[in-house]
Amino acid sequence: MKLFLILLINIKLIILNSPAIAGEREGFGLSIERGSYKPKYEASEKDMQTSSLYGFSLDYQWIISQSFSFSIMGVEHGGESDLPPNSEYGYYKSGFLGAGIKVWIGSFFIGIHGGEYYLTWIEKMTLNSNFTTIVHNSGSGFGVGMETVSGIIIAIFNEKSEVLKFDSMLNQKVDGNRILLGYRW
16 A cells, blocks of 8 residues: 555656646647457457458547646547458448547656447448448547657557447457557647
8 A cells, every 4th residue: 555655646746747748739639540449259358350450530639737638539440350240241340439538747648538439340341331230338448658749649549348239240349459640730
């Protein structure tokens, strides 16, 4: 308990004594993403061996205080599945809409967020393709990263949704890591 208290006091002192640049971080941010964020079966924790993964995120960030910021965000990922839960659907789109808080230590941040995660399966990547119902549920994530004074964003976030229940397929969830590179205006 003493060690935890000492660690908490040190973190607070670092935050209070570091040059806060949260004030320079207000506005829109756009990022491209890669990572292991993808659908998985709920029961086995086995992913669907996806490939061709891509993603992007858009957020808007406001300043709360010298060391804290609040943001709303939207993220979308997609890819092809080698082992889809239904052989008719070979592609998926997943993502979330939510909000988060970041603690700033100089150019570095630690953040948490929560929101509504979604998943849909798609027959093929054409305009006239069939797709499943868009299933959604809550979830949360956390991450670390940095934003330079010039606006460049480099970060990694870990995501975990609650169970997504489809009518005609096994229960699934989306989780994994998102590694992003972006820019804030």
